[in-house]
Amino acid sequence: MVELSDEQEAFRQSVRTWLDENFPPRLKGKGAELLGYGEYTGPLQDDASLWQQRLGGKGWGTPTWPSQYGGGGLDHIQTKILHEEMNRIGAFNPIIVLAGMGVTMVGPTILEYGTEDQKIRHLPPMCRGEIRWCLGYSEPNAGSDLASLATKAEDQGDSWVVNGQKVWTSGADISQWCGALVRTDSKAKKRNGISFLMLKMDQPGIETRPIKLIAGASPFCETFFTDARADKTDMLGNLNDGWSVGKRLLQHERASQTGVRNTGGGKSEALQDMAKRYVGADAEGRLDDADLRLRLANHLMDAQAHGLTISRIAAEARGNVEVSASASILKNSATHVAQTQSELTLELMGHSGLGWEGEGFNDAELATVRNWLSGKAMSIYGGSFEVQNNIISKNILGLPENTQKG
Amino acid sequence: MAALTEEQTMIKDQAQAWVTEQAPVAKFRAMRDSGVEQGFQVETWQAMVDMGWTGIIVPEQYGGSDLGYLTFGIVLEETGKHLTASPLLASALVGASALLLGGTEAQKQAWLPKVVDGSEILTLAVDEGPRHAPNVIALRAEKTADGFSLTGRKTMVLEGGAATTLIVATRTSGSAGDAGGITVFLLPADTAGISRQVLKTADSRGYANIDFEGVIVGEDAILGELDQGAGLLTDILDRGRAGLAAEMLGTAAQAFAMNLDYLKTRVQFGQVIGAFQALGHRAAILFSEMELARSCVEAALQGIDGEVPSQAQLCSLSKCQAGAFLHHMSNELIQIHGGIGMTDDFDAGFYLKRARAVEGAYGNQAFHRNRYAQLLNF
Numbered sequence: 001m002v003e004l005s006d007e008q009e010a011f012r013q014s015v016r017t018w019l020d021e022n023f024p025p026r027l028k029g030k031g032a033e034l035l036g037y038g039e040y041t042g043p044l045q046d047d048a049s050l051w052q053q054r055l056g057g058k059g060w061g062t063p064t065w066p067s068q069y070g071g072g073g074l075d076h077i078q079t080k081i082l083h084e085e086m087n088r089i090g091a092f093n094p095i096i097v098l099a100g101m102g103v104t105m106v107g108p109t110i111l112e113y114g115t116e117d118q119k120i121r122h123l124p125p126m127c128r129g130e131i132r133w134c135l136g137y138s139e140p141n142a143g144s145d146l147a148s149l150a151t152k153a154e155d156q157g158d159s160w161v162v163n164g165q166k167v168w169t170s171g172a173d174i175s176q177w178c179g180a181l182v183r184t185d186s187k188a189k190k191r192n193g194i195s196f197l198m199l200k201m202d203q204p205g206i207e208t209r210p211i212k213l214i215a216g217a218s219p220f221c222e223t224f225f226t227d228a229r230a231d232k233t234d235m236l237g238n239l240n241d242g243w244s245v246g247k248r249l250l251q252h253e254r255a256s257q258t259g260v261r262n263t264g265g266g267k268s269e270a271l272q273d274m275a276k277r278y279v280g281a282d283a284e285g286r287l288d289d290a291d292l293r294l295r296l297a298n299h300l301m302d303a304q305a306h307g308l309t310i311s312r313i314a315a316e317a318r319g320n321v322e323v324s325a326s327a328s329i330l331k332n333s334a335t336h337v338a339q340t341q342s343e344l345t346l347e348l349m350g351h352s353g354l355g356w357e358g359e360g361f362n363d364a365e366l367a368t369v370r371n372w373l374s375g376k377a378m379s380i381y382g383g384s385f386e387v388q389n390n391i392i393s394k395n396i397l398g399l400p401e402n403t404q405k406g
Numbered sequence: 407m408a409a410l411t412e413e414q415t416m417i418k419d420q421a422q423a424w425v426t427e428q429a430p431v432a433k434f435r436a437m438r439d440s441g442v443e444q445g446f447q448v449e450t451w452q453a454m455v456d457m458g459w460t461g462i463i464v465p466e467q468y469g470g471s472d473l474g475y476l477t478f479g480i481v482l483e484e485t486g487k488h489l490t491a492s493p494l495l496a497s498a499l500v501g502a503s504a505l506l507l508g509g510t511e512a513q514k515q516a517w518l519p520k521v522v523d524g525s526e527i528l529t530l531a532v533d534e535g536p537r538h539a540p541n542v543i544a545l546r547a548e549k550t551a552d553g554f555s556l557t558g559r560k561t562m563v564l565e566g567g568a569a570t571t572l573i574v575a576t577r578t579s580g581s582a583g584d585a586g587g588i589t590v591f592l593l594p595a596d597t598a599g600i601s602r603q604v605l606k607t608a609d610s611r612g613y614a615n616i617d618f619e620g621v622i623v624g625e626d627a628i629l630g631e632l633d634q635g636a637g638l639l640t641d642i643l644d645r646g647r648a649g650l651a652a653e654m655l656g657t658a659a660q661a662f663a664m665n666l667d668y669l670k671t672r673v674q675f676g677q678v679i680g681a682f683q684a685l686g687h688r689a690a691i692l693f694s695e696m697e698l699a700r701s702c703v704e705a706a707l708q709g710i711d712g713e714v715p716s717q718a719q720l721c722s723l724s725k726c727q728a729g730a731f732l733h734h735m736s737n738e739l740i741q742i743h744g745g746i747g748m749t750d751d752f753d754a755g756f757y758l759k760r761a762r763a764v765e766g767a768y769g770n771q772a773f774h775r776n777r778y779a780q781l782l783n784f
Contacts, residue, residue, distance in 0.1 A: 270782075272779070272782055272783070272784035273784075275784060276784055281784070285783060285784070286779070286780075286784065287779070287784050293779055293784065294772070294775045294776065294779070296779070296784070297775040297776070297778045297779040297782075298775055300778070300782065301702075301723050301726060301727060301775070301778060302698075304702070304723055305698040305699070305701055305702050305723065305727055306698065308701035308702055308704075308705045309697060309698050309700075309701040311701075311705075312408065312700070312701045312704060312705075315408065315409050316408070316409050326697065329693070329694045329697050329698075332694060333694060333698060386687065388690075389686070389687040389690035389691065390683070390686070390687075390690075392689075392690035392693060392694065393680075393683075393686035393687065393689055393690040394686070396690075396693065397666060397680075397686075397689055397690065397693060398670070399669060399670065399680040399681065399686045399689065400670075400677070400678060400680060400681045401681060402677070402681045402682060402683060403676075403677050403681065404675065404676070404677060404681075
């Protein structure tokens with residue numbers, strides 16, 4: 001436990017007071033329900049908009065960003081205090097969800113690579129949760145081998161003209177802006193001819209088609225670019241240096257995927273309690289399925305080990321939680337824990353965990369099967385399990401590239 | 407590594423240098439080849455005493471430095487790397503913990519300074535069968551006119567041959583499996599009626615089976631409370647588990663380093679084998695397991711130092727995760743090295759043998775998963 005200074009304690013008090021005055025109590029613990037689909041749904045939308053305005057106005061949706069660009073200007077300890085106080089009263093941060101890929105990925109990359117003009121134009125609306133961003137990275141023939149992407153941007157004087165196709169663009173159909181990796185030099189070696197462009201989604205040259213996934217929802221799209229246009233001033237970083245910009249963005253993505261999914265606000269039932277409810281217990285209170293019981297214990301230990309590793313890495317950095325080399329380890333570990341949790345939940349529910357819709361199943365049961373299915377994507381997106389292991393073996397362990405041909 | 411204090415960093419550096427220079431695996435090999443019965447070399451043990459390692463958790467008034475369990479873990483991690491054999495864990499961690507947790511002032515004054523100066527070697531005698539099962543202790547301690555008479559057998563006692571003082575978990579009432587009726591005794595290992603059978607084990611370390619036949623001790627030999635020793639025993643064991651897990655992490659970390667080195671130097675098919683993705687991924691997975699296990703090991707030691715309410719849970723977590731990682735790592739050590747890993751001339755076999763011995767000590771993974779579930783009430 002880190003001892004807080006008087007100043008930090010005073011900050012905690014001021015956060016507490018501000019939250020008391022500004023967080024609508026009716027929203028307590030309703031974050032997941034309101035934002036489960038990425039946009040507000042349900043009867044509390046007015047309260048939610050008000051909360052979004054207040055939080056965004058304070059810059060606390062993006063607490064660590066500099067205040068001149070709409071952020072909160074807080075240090076890491078203050079941010080931790082803010083999150084603790086928000087958790088304590090069941091408050092949530094809608095802005096991070098409403099901004100799509102903005103707050104977690106595009107924003108931090110603009111902060112590093114953007115011109116002053118780009119920061120002023122793009123960051124404040126992101127901080128208010130007004131603009132949603134999607135990412136144009138993967139293509140049908142460029143998945144894990146991202147650098148072989150073929151979507152082309154041509155210099156036409158005052159703008160870039162983009163042609164090609166992206167896939168797995170999350171939320172493309174509801175986003176206002178897209179950060180895309182495009183080929184700007186087809187003669188250079190594949191990583192050296194890529195640039196990072198920011199495009200307005202609302203234009204005739206861009207068409208999106210949602211892809212229905214195994215869980216039934218369509219969180220991702222195919223996105224088609226036919227003479228789509230980007231302003232000359234909307235290239236992030238230098239021409240043909242998009243690979244380093246894009247790679248940096250992926251590091252931010254991994255960093256944002258190192259936690260195990262927390263739906264925000266209310267506490268859900270512990271998995272072991274749920275297990276006892278469905279499976280039953282023997283006279284000594286042990287789960288009535290010895291095999292499941294030990295696998296469940298093993299899972300809870302893995303989850304605790306993951307949480308302790310996040311804390312340890314933060315403590316070693318003495319509060320300066322930067323995008324670190326360990327992000328790949330944590331991303332794989334978070335994925336393993338979350339996917340195992342879904343598998344175990346499904347298993348312990350038995351037949352009740354197989355409901356798709358309609359009567360005969362409760363909401364938690366219906367959600368379980370969908371989460372289980374959608375969670376399979378975790379080890380694929382953001383750099384697959386295998387890609388993370390490539391990063392660990394090469395960048396952390398220093399193992400060489402394979403030089404063998406064929 | 408946890409964020410260490412300056413003092414801890416100094417101790418770590420000192421331990422690392424000493425182990426590498428004075429007690430490397432070659433020293434362990436020489437000890438094994440010489441067939442030393444107690445499973446360690448006296449000069450190695452004496453050097454540890456001289457460096458003050460035997461007093462790391464002992465308060466200053468008893469001659470120690472009171473630096474806590476995390477500091478002890480830092481040292482054990484280093485000795486674990488090179489399989490440095492000694493009674494450090496059994497005596498200065500488990501033995502000292504037993505006195506600190508259950509000892510009267512008189513007992514502490516009588517024993518702790520001798521633990522620190524190395525003139526006494528303590529060990530905990532707990533198991534009675536082939537598996538760690540502290541819940542079914544059957545060794546009887548019958549009330550006599552002026553004390554107790556102990557009869558029964560303890561198995562696989564760590565440093566059981568070299569120990570001069572035994573801490574023995576006994577049953578003073580009830581029957582095996584009852585939570586009550588456990589009493590812990592502290593008695594000289596040469597008390598009449600004690601006979602020891604020193605064991606030759608795969609890991610070449612010191613263990614013994616110990617028989618008690620009407621061993622007479624006074625009431626002043628009780629550590630903690632009569633019949634109420636189960637909680638004390640658990641707390642002593644938990645400290646041993648956390649310490650052993652730190653040693654195991656070191657052993658596994660060294661095995662990992664040996665593998666990584668081999669991956670970068672062994673050439674086949676015209677390139678170093680670490681360039682093959684199949685092997686690179688295995689290294690990446692082991693490295694990730696190591697990072698996760700380290701967090702558990704350090705959290706348990708810090709949990710004991712900070713007396714956090716969840717320390718029992720953390721100790722089981724730590725022993726289980728370190729055990730699982732070391733198990734996997736020691737198998738991979740042999741497999742990645744191929745034929746050379748199978749030879750006795752190479753050190754890999756030492757790590758594999760040690761891995762299984764420590765895995766079972768104070769409870770294997772299955773034991774701790776079961777306990778973890780119990781602690782979480784399912």
